[in-house]
Amino acid sequence: xxxxxxxxxxxxxxxxxxxxxxxxxxxxxxxxxxxxxxxxxxxxxxxxxxxxxxxxxxxxxxxxxxxxxxxxxxxxxxxxxxxxxxxxxxxxxxxxxxxxxxxxxxxxxxxxxxxxxxxxxxxxxxxxxxxxxxxxxxxxxxxxxxxxxxxxxxxxxxxxxxxxxxxxxxxxxxxxxxxxxxxxxxxxxxxxxxxxxxxxxxxxxxxxxxxxxxxxxxxxxxxxxxxxxxxxxxxxxxxxxxxxxxxxxxxxxxxxxxxxxxxxxxxxxxxxxxxxxxxxxxxxxxxxxxxxxxxxxxxxxxxxxxxxxxxxxxxxxxxxxxxxxxxxxxxxxxxxxxxxxxxxxxxxxxxxxxxxxxxxxxxxxxxxxxxxxxxxxxxxxxxxxxxxxxxxxxxxxxxxxxxxxxxxxxxxxxxxxxxxxxxxxxxxxxxxxx
Numbered sequence: 001x002x003x004x005x006x007x008x009x010x011x012x013x014x015x016x017x018x019x020x021x022x023x024x025x026x027x028x029x030x031x032x033x034x035x036x037x038x039x040x041x042x043x044x045x046x047x048x049x050x051x052x053x054x055x056x057x058x059x060x061x062x063x064x065x066x067x068x069x070x071x072x073x074x075x076x077x078x079x080x081x082x083x084x085x086x087x088x089x090x091x092x093x094x095x096x097x098x099x100x101x102x103x104x105x106x107x108x109x110x111x112x113x114x115x116x117x118x119x120x121x122x123x124x125x126x127x128x129x130x131x132x133x134x135x136x137x138x139x140x141x142x143x144x145x146x147x148x149x150x151x152x153x154x155x156x157x158x159x160x161x162x163x164x165x166x167x168x169x170x171x172x173x174x175x176x177x178x179x180x181x182x183x184x185x186x187x188x189x190x191x192x193x194x195x196x197x198x199x200x201x202x203x204x205x206x207x208x209x210x211x212x213x214x215x216x217x218x219x220x221x222x223x224x225x226x227x228x229x230x231x232x233x234x235x236x237x238x239x240x241x242x243x244x245x246x247x248x249x250x251x252x253x254x255x256x257x258x259x260x261x262x263x264x265x266x267x268x269x270x271x272x273x274x275x276x277x278x279x280x281x282x283x284x285x286x287x288x289x290x291x292x293x294x295x296x297x298x299x300x301x302x303x304x305x306x307x308x309x310x311x312x313x314x315x316x317x318x319x320x321x322x323x324x325x326x327x328x329x330x331x332x333x334x335x336x337x338x339x340x341x342x343x344x345x346x347x348x349x350x351x352x353x354x355x356x357x358x359x360x361x362x363x364x365x366x367x368x369x370x371x372x373x374x375x376x377x378x379x380x381x382x383x384x385x386x387x388x389x390x391x392x393x394x395x396x397x398x399x400x401x402x403x404x405x406x407x408x409x410x411x412x413x414x415x416x417x418x419x420x421x422x423x424x425x426x427x428x429x430x431x432x433x434x
Contacts, residue, residue: 001019001020001023003024003027003033003037003041004037006020006023006024006041007037007040007041007044010041010044010045010048011040011044011048013048015050015051015053015054016050016054016057018053018057021054021057021058021061022057022061022064024038024041024061025058025061025062025064025065025160026061026065028160028163028164029065029159029160029163035167038164038167039167039171039173042164042167042168042171042173042176042179043171043172043173045173045176045178045179046172046173046176046179049177049178050178052223052224052227053227054178055178055181055182055220055223055224056223056224056227056228058178058182059181059182059185059186059189059224059228060186060189060228061160062158062160062161062164062182062183062186062190063158063186063189063190065158065159065160065161066155066156066157066158066159066160066190067155067156067157067190068157068189068190068192069109069155069157069190069191069192070192071107071140071192071193071194073140073144074105074107074140074143074144075105075144076103076104076105076283076284077104077105077194077195077231077282077283077284078105078106078107078143078192078193078194078195079099079104079105079106079193079194079195079196079197079279079282079283080106080107080108080188080191080193080195080196080197081095081108081196081197081198081199081275081279082184082188082196082197082198082199083198083199083201084184084198084199084200084201084206084207084208084217085201085206085207086201086205086206086239086242086243086351087117087205087239087242087243087247087351087352087354087355087358089201089243090123090243090244090246090252090255090256090259090268091199091243091268091271091272091275092108092110092120092150093120093123093124093252093253093256094256094259094260094264094268094272095272095275095276095279096108096148096150096309096312097148097260097305097306097308097309097312098260098272098276098296098299098300098305099147099276099279099280099283099296100146100147100148100305100308100312101147101299101304101305101307101308102276102280102283102285102286102292102295102296102299103147103283103285104147104279104280104283104284104285105143105144105147105148105283106143106147106148106149106279107139107143107149107192108120108148108149108150108151109150109151109152109153109154109191110132110150110151110152110153111152111153117247117248117249117252117355117358117359117363117364117377118249118363118364118365118372118374120150121150121152122249122372122374123249123250123252123253123256124150124253124316124318125249125374126249126250126253126329126330126374126375127253127313127318127319127322127329128318128319128322128328129317129318129319130313130316130317130318131316131317131318132150132151132152132316133151133152134149134151134316139151142315142316146308146311146312146315147308148308148312149312149315149316150312150316157187157190157191158186158187158190160186161182161183161186161187164179164183165183177213177216177217177220178220180217180220181217181220181221181224182224184198184221185221185224185225185228188225188230189225189228189230193230194230194231195230195231195232195279195282195283196225196230196231196232196233196282197232197233197234197275197278197279197282198218198221198222198232198233198234198235199234199235199237199271199275200214200217200218200221200234200235200236200237201214201236201237201238201239202214202236202237202238202239202240202429203238203239203240203241203351203425204239204240204350204351204352205239205240205241205242205350205351205352205355206239206351211236211429211430214236214429215236215429215430215432218234218235218236218430218432219234219432221234222234222432222433222434226434231282232282233278233281233282233431233432233433234431234432235274235275235278235428235429235430235431235432236428236429236430236431236432237271237274237427237428237429238425238426238427238428238429239351240348240349240351240384240425241348241349241351241354241383241384241425242349242351242354242355242380242383243265243267243268243271244259244264244265244267244268245265245379245380245381245383246377246378246379246380247354247355247358247363247377247378247379247380248358248361248363248375248376248377248378248379248398249330249363249372249374249375249377250329250330250331250374250375250377251377251378251379251398252377253322253326253329254326254329255268257306257309257322257323257326259272260300260305260306260309261300261306262300262301267383267424267427270427270428271427271428272296273293273296273297274428274431276292276293276296277289277292277293277296278292278431279292280292280295280296289431306323309323310323329375330374330375331375332373332375332376332377332398332399332400333399333400334398334399334400334401334402334404335396335397335398335399336396336397336399336404336408337393337395337396337397338393338394338395338396338397338408338411338412339390339391339392339393339394340382340388340389340390340391340392340393340394340415340417341390341412342388342390342417343388343389343390344387344388344417344418344419345385345386345387345388345417345418345419345420345421345422346382346383346384346385346386346388346394346415346416346417346422347384347416347417347418347422348384348415348416348422349380349383349384349414349415349416350414353410353413353414354378354380354410354411354414356410357378357406357407357410357411358376358377358378360406360407360410361373361376361377361378361397361398361399361404361407362376362400363376363377363378373400375398375400376398376399376400377398378395378396378397378398378407378411379395379396379398380394380395381393381394381395381396382394382395382415383424384422384423384424384425385421385422385423385424387421388417394411394415395411397411
């Protein structure tokens, strides 16, 4: 088999066979195929697309390029959740305890963030003592007992994806549905999930700017997951403005606790109920989404989800007292209000730029080597559709420096107002079940 034949076949719009796809992934991972030939094939895929069968074959070939996590020691249907990212995306911290309280095991492997704020692990490490280094035995035991554990990404998972992503990043082939879908799904499947729920973001703060692109990606990933024997569902959700109010690690932990108490932001709560309903259904604990939603509301109302969050923190070395005393979380030295310069209605908030402002405070990483300040960030007080009067606070900046002029400038620039009432964007655009 010659690599040049694969390139020419795909360039001409032909399907690659299962054997050809596995040959490419195996040989490229083992460095027997040069980058220039791999780049040529990626560009051919970018222009010619792939069939459903090719996408599934590419995904499983990347899964098989490295280690696969064995979760067979965990009882029940293991459900994983993936978000395509956003600003103020605190959902995992809420969903884990919520879904676990409904009896669905959540064995989560998470990473650290590169961008606006930290990843799930960075947020959890804002809790004093919390750690994600668990042995396989302890991880399995904790999930069986609590239905919830979170560990850091480890091992040699999907090395083919790592190599291909680095190549796509410098060859203009990142924005390709089959390549994005297989990249995401290969990691989820290698992590051992039995079922997968996907949150595909759309809007200015998302990778997929249009609903059509988000829909195409969601459908591609759901199809791959189901074709490979993982019950997979997805939603398309809005990320044109930040989710919730908090942007910053300790601030988002506090917001997650508020949400588990039933006192969180309406949009974050609704998104968690929608995603959580899918997780409970694919986890086999509810016959349909309506029944699952009622179960989730009940575990918020009766406090059992919050109790699981406390036990989860304690089991992983953290101080569970933060749940009842959030002042124990890291606190910034300074806080600054951002008074509105006008009266009217908030008509638009540029999510990406608000995230950049939080990163400038130290809430996120500009590079892999950056050190996160877990205490800093921004808490919004006004979102799209809200009425505001001149002098009223739009947001609070939490900082460990008095030099916040650049952050203030961004906030004023990317909050937009109108004299006429404006409507908040629709949060849930679409639910995709097959």
